[in-house]
Amino acid sequence: MTSSLLFGATEGGLFDFDATLPLMAAQVVLLTFILNALFFKPVGRVVEEREGYITTSRAEAKQKLAEVQRLESELRDQLKEARQAAQKVINDAEQDSDKLYREALSLATNEANASREKARREIDSQRDIALTQLKADADNLGNLIVERLLASK
Template identity: 40%
Template sequence: MTEWTILLAVEETAKSGGLFDIDATLPLMAVQFLILTAVLNAIFYKPLGQAIDGRNDYVRKNLTEARERLAKAERLAQQYEEELAQARKQAQSAIASAQEDARKIAQDKLAQAQGEAGAKREQAAKEIEQQKQETLSSLEQQVDDLSRQILDKLLQV
């Protein structure tokens, strides 16, 4: 009896159109599928797409800003390096100028000191000559006195 029931059900199914019965359910399923797709698109995919687009815009904007900052930093670094090179050149020229000025001042002081030393040497030589003359005249006078005394003593004898 069960085998008969199954055979009857299969026969009944075969008469009604087979495994897929194309009637009003196919368009209804297609409409349901389209509505479900539209709802899912509106609820899940559009916000997700907007979030992804927003993130892409954010990343693109940050990447552009980072490139601009990097270019600006490179320009500033180059400018600072040029300024540093100029400052070094100015410092070297200032040092060379200061050394030249110090050398000139040292030469002037040396010449002045040599001049003062020469003047003092000449003054000392004059004083020595004067003292020598005074001493010689004093000695001559003493010699004259001693000579007279010797003569006097010789003449008295």
């Protein structure tokens, strides 16, 4: 009895080693198997399925992103080509317009020069006619003066 008083343990106390310990151990093991079968495996399966779904979703998303980037690159190239083609069309149109302008300007200049040349020839012709007539009138006037001077003598 002194030994039980020294250690502070009494029968049925805190550290009573009878059949309760193996029974509790068996209950813990049995409860572990039951919980594992009923809760942990289904929950683990759901978690694994979700993990698989997330993994495949991420892989698909990466593939789609790569496809989008490829398409975006192709569209940018097409847009660049379209811009270059449009710029070429604009440049060609500007060159054609400039060519037509120069041709029209040349034609108008040629017509103006021809008209000016025709007017100059007409003026020269009329001047020659006027000079011839003036010369004839001057000769007539000179003859008339000479006749009157000779007649008055």
